[in-house]
Amino acid sequence: MFATSLGEDGAELRPLEPWRAEEFLAHIERGREFIGRYVALPDFVTDLDSSRAYLRSYAEKAMNDTGRIYGIWTDGKLVGGVLFRTMDLQQGTAEAGCWLEPSAAGKGLVTRAARAIIDWAFEERGLHRVEWQVSAANEPSIAVARRLGMTKDGVLRSSYLYRGRRHDMEVWSVLAPEWSAAR
Structure with missing residues (x-):
């Protein structure tokens, strides 16, 4: 099982795969209004079939190297996630994003998880630019x-x-040379 520690508090980052559709749906239900303030994810994940379809779409993106999705777990409970909504290896770009249920807000989980996937994008995949688009x-x-x-x-x-x-929508970005210089 692949899991990346996000720090001493026991939080972990793991791939969010289709077989976790039921757990993903329960997580979205817990945070539906909070997550949905700015992110359309709860509008797409409304029942078990749509939950499974959403995760399958990211499994397909992973297979085609055009995106990734990861869950954030604390104490064995899915509480949020980070993703590469898009990845274009030829151009060397990706758009990262996130969501979190209210119980996990304010603990630095998204920052730590995003840092982990951005490290991977630059160091392992050789991307040049990661964007963050936000209301x-x-x-x-x-x-x-x-x-x-x-x-x-x-x-x-x-x-x-x-x-x-x-x-x-604000567009934020970091380039690989800036990322490595800051590390």
């Missing part, structure tokens, strides 16, 4: 981008229609 209203996620040492590239004004409302 301008999502202050906790923007704080993660800052803690990761990312640079704010700009704002895509009114670019994301979500639940009937337009959101400005």
Whole structure:
């Protein structure tokens, strides 16, 4: 079983695979409103079939080297995750993202998990750029981008229609040379 320690508190990062669909759905149910404030994940994962389909789509992305999804576990319980929503190995780019249920917020879990997958992207896969796209209203996620040492590239004004409302999206990024210099 693949698991990466996220620190002394026992938190772990593991691949989030289709066979975990029931556990994933239960996790989404616990955090549905909190997660759904800025992230559409709860709109896609509404029952066991959609949970399984969502995880299968990422299994397919992993197989095709176009994305990855990982869960964050604390005390044996799935509490959040990080992912590469997109990966383009030819261009050397990826877009990272995250979500967390409320019980796990404020503990640095997303920052530590994102650091682990960004390390992997640069060191193992040879990517050049990792992006973080976030609603301008999502202050906790923007704080993660800052803690990761990312640079704010700009704002895509009114670019994301979500639940009937337009959101400005901030684009943050870190380049491989910057990442290695900061390590």
